Every structure is written in C-alpha cells, then in structure tokens.
Amino acid sequence: MKAALWYGKNDIRVEEIEEPKATKGLVKVKVKWCGICGSDLHEYLAGPIFIPVGQPHPLSGNTAPVVLGHEFSGEVVEVGEDVTEFKAGDRVVVEPMVVCGECPACKEGKYNLCSKLGFHGLCGSGGGFAEYTVFPKEFVHKIPDNIPYDKAALVEPLCVAFHSVRMANFKIGQTALVLGAGPIGLGTIECLKAAGAKLVIVMQRKSVRQEYAKRAGADVVLDPNEVNIPEEIKRLTGGVGVDATFETTGAQVGWDLGLASLKSDGTMVVTSIWEGNISFNPNDIVLTEKKVVGTLAYRHEFPATMAVMNDERVKAEGWITKRVALKDIVKEGFETLLGKEKKKHVKILVTPEEELLEK
Template sequence: MKAVYVDDAYTVVVKEVDKPKVGKNEVLIQVKAAGICGSDIHTYKGLHPFRKPPVIIGHEIAGEVVEIGGAVTKFKVGDRVTVEPQTGCGHCEYCLTGSVNYCTGRGAPGIGSWYGAMAEYFAAPEQTVFKLPDGMDYDLGVLVEPFAVGVHAVRKAGIQVGDKVAILGAGPIGLLAMAAAKAAGATTTLVTDVMDYALEIADQMGATHSMNIMNLPDWTEEAKAAIGGDFDKVLIAAGVPGIIDQSLKLLRKGGRIVTIAMFQGTQTFDIHNLQNQEKEIIGCMTYTREDTITAIDMLMAGAVNEQAIISHKLTCEQAAEGFRLVDKKEDQSMKVLVKFEDAN
C-alpha cells in the first residue's frame, strides 16, 4: 500500500509498505481522507517531542471498514468510520475513569509499532473506532478528531452561555475551538492572528470579532476595547513567546486560560496578575471518548462550516506540497486533506 512518510525534517515522501495485519481486536480501515494536523507539522520540522522521523505520519482520518479481527463485535465490513487516535493501558486509574489522555502508557499513531494513518489502510483498536452518522461525508469525518480537541478545550475552560472568549491563533485548531465555544453558548468570540486570510475564515465561521495583531504592541488593550471589557476565558491556539502573559492581561478577575497549542521553550508571565486576581491557567491534552462523541454530534448539527475551514484536497502523491502549504501558510491554506479515494 502507499503510505506518506515524514522521512526526515522537511522531507515528505510516499513509500510502498505492507498493508497492516489486523489483530483480533482491531479494525482495518481503507482510508478515504486524512488531515494534516499542526502536530504533524511539528514532526515535519523535527520538533515533535515524541513522534520522530522517519515515520508514517497522520492521525486525522475517515474511511471504510474492510476487515475486522475475530473478537470485534461493534463493526462490520462496509461501515463508514473515523478514529480517536489514542490508546491507554486499560487498567490504570486514568483509563478506568475515562481519561485515557492522562495514561502514562498512552499510545498514538506514528509511535512504536502503530503506523500513522496517512496511508491507504490503517489498523486501529476497536475501542478507538467510531461510526460516522448517515449524511456525514468523509471530509467532515476527518474533522472529528481536531474538533474533539476544541470540544475538550472548551470543556476544560468551562465555557458557558454568555461568556466572552478570546481565541488566540486562527489555525484549524483555533477556529474549531472557536466553533466549539460558540456551540457551548459563548456570545462574544474574538479571534486573533497575524494572517488576514485566516481571520477572514474566522469571520466566515462566525467569530463576532477578529483582529490582526501584527505590529500592534498594545493589542490586548485594543482587544478588550473591541468587546467593551475583559474576557471570561482565553483559549491559546498559538504557542508563541509571551502569549501566556498577554492572555492574563485579557482576562477578568477569576477568569480562565486554557493552553491548546504545542509550545517550544519557556513561557514567562506576571505571577502577580495570576495570583492576586485568582486567574487560572489550565493545560489541555487531546480529548476523551466523551469529547469525540460530542464532536460527532455537534458536527452533524452544523457547528462547523466545513467549506470554510477545508482549504485544499490533495492526492497522496501531493502530500509533500500539502505539508509545505500548511507550514508556510501558502495559498491561503487552512485544513489540508490528503485523499485516498482510489485505494484498493
């Protein structure tokens, strides 16, 4: 089968590899579409903390079941599915309480023996697979995983009806987090970025305010002025220097920050602004099964403008171009899909 490899930093190639063998508790999926994620770009740059080249990349997928293991009971050949691409040990306190994302033995595609998902076929444990509802196409199915990230962040933030929310970073995760915040009841959503086209997409997806912060040294004050006060919650979807301190400046007393972005290096901030005003900073790591189920339901309910956020649909042979587009933000790229429609 064809598989997309990050062979080395900034090097993406398509290789012929053996089709995965299906274990007794596994499902083999013929991949129809796969998404390029921001964390994939970290691998592409050689910066990911645990997913290192050479590796079959990818974890955002949708496709059709073509084979099931002997112990599989919930799926059959022909089912249209997506995957929550993480596993736990199954017996630690975190796994037993539904927080697989906390498991110290957490597994994910592209780590160890689990091949990445950007290939013609992908094998996944039964418990990680979810049926796509009737009427949900494969492209929208690819958005389940990244949207679950946004759903999880919104749940960690405790966003509720009437909240004023700032979303810092208008990449796919930031925009999907914004959509999740709106679905949770946020009435004011301000999105920041340094790319005008990304902010235009934010507007198309329903942001109430958008702001290009390039060359705006006092942008936090301008952001607060735009909404007439402080923010209740801040979702950080851009891991740039100084962004924690900037987020604290946006918040009301008792407000909450959730970090979604992958950060490199150290962040510094004014501890007094955190402590004296009882503000909170909360980390955010992937999602839970509950978040994935919620993401599927919300996508079917129309929470995300699929046409606005999916910017490119490429063949697997064009995967290198897709990675370059996402990394360099070329051709107004947003969510780039790699298609495997002709897999056999």
C-alpha cells in the same frame, strides 16, 4: 501498500510497506481522507516531539520511521476476531489514542492523560497517511450518514476544540478570546458559539484568516499590530476582561495577550503544542487568581463532536482548502503549509485513493 513515513526532521518519504492485518479486537480501515495536522508540521520542522527515536515507544514497541497521519476517515474492510460492533462497509473515523488502560489516569477514564500515551500516526502503531490501517475497536466510531468522508476527517481537530471549551468550564452567556485563527482556533470559535458564548473575540494578524475567523462566527477580530488587545478587550467588556481565553498559537505573544486579556479569576486554556520554553511572571496569576489550564487532545468526545457537526451547530464550512494525493504529500501538502501561501490554508486533506480527487 503505500504510506508516508517520518524518518527525521524534514524527511518524510512515501514508500511501500506491508499491509496490516485485522487481528483479534482490531478493525481494518481503508483510508479515504486524512488531514495534515499542526503536530505533523511540528514533527516535520522540529521533531522528534512525540515520535519515538532511539527508545521504542512503550506501547507500540516501535521507533522511527513511523507512518504519519491521525485525522482520518475511512471504510471498514475487515474486522478481527471478537469484533461484532463493526462490519465491512461501515463508514468510520478513528480516535487515534494509543493508551495502556492500566495507569491511574486510564482507570479514571482520563485516557488522554495516560502515562504511556501515544498517538496513532505518531508513535509507530500505523497511521492515516496510508492505504490501510488497523486500530482497536474501542476507538473506532461510526460516521453519521449525512457527514461525507472528507468532512469526517475534520472530526479529530474539531474534537480538540470541543475538549478545550469543556476544560474551560465555559457557560452560556460568557465571553471569550481565541488567540489565532488556524484550524484549532477556528474550531474553538465554532464550539464557543455552539456553547452559547455572548461574545467571541479573535486575535489574528492581517491575513485571509481574519475572514475565516468571521466566517466561523467571531464577533470581533483584532490585529495585535493595530490595537492594544488587552485594552481593546476591556473596552469591549465594560472594563472587565473576558471570562476565558484559548491559546492556539504556541507563541509567547499568544500567552502574554491571553493572560492579560482575562478578567480576574478567569481561565486561560492552553491548547498549543510548544516547540520551546516561554517566560512569564507568576504574579500575573497569583495577584488576580487567574487560572491556566492545559488541555491535551480529547476524551469521550468523538460522538458528541459528530453530533454537533451532524445537526450543523458546528458547520466547519470552508475548512478544506486543498486536496492532494498521498504520493504528493510532501510537495503539495507539507511544503504548501510552510510556504508563502500558508495563511490561505486551513486544512489540507490527503488521500491514497486518487480517484477521489476527480469527484
């Protein structure tokens, strides 16, 4: 079968590899659509970050080259021994967590914090940029009937946003600042509005993404090149600041403005994956009792995320800005997301089934 493999920085190749088999406890999925994620871009530009190189991943036992892709939907074509929850023809998404099930975090049910954590599509266990993949039945979820395959490929990134709002302990009637209007930022806006936010402010430099933020439900969009964001936020909140900020840019400016815009005792949730260090003065949190919370992926939230998509509390309209064939993933996918028109794109979906591009 064809698959896109990461060999190294700036080196992704579409090659023929062996088709996986549905052995005991596994579900085999024929991939329909798979989104290119920010973490895929980080690996392409600056990797390895999560991808094992030199030392095999402790759970997959593999090293690069690895099949990429973890935001995907597909159709069950085969199930392994002891799998009774699924059958051929089921429409599914995969929660792409590779975990040990034995460490303290896993035993507490916080499997996203597994001490040996890996991600399907990054750690060498297979991935969604392929014609087929297999995964344990525990992490496969049926798609509601009225969510099409392409929209189902958005469940994974929306789940990241859903989890970050939960990690903020966000409450109905509170206020928020979202830093950045890329895919995770847009998902966070939608989840905040679904959670009953009174005011959602977005920091986004001038580009079409400002319009995307408004479409997602932002009440106010601010450009840091045009206004002093902490001062403007205090004006908008009666001198108080927002209850929560959500950092999705992975940049020093996002960290700084997110912290400065918080009310005393507010919470900043950091969703970004960072390519390097940043600096900050701990007194910025000590003297105000502000809280900084890290958030990684999701846990136990795929069904709830699909539920809010199914009843359209979260619409994710306009997210899919381009569809490409697997064979063209580098030129039409990665290079597009890194090129001069990158701000125009939210999510580029990739399919190994080229007939889908004609529908």
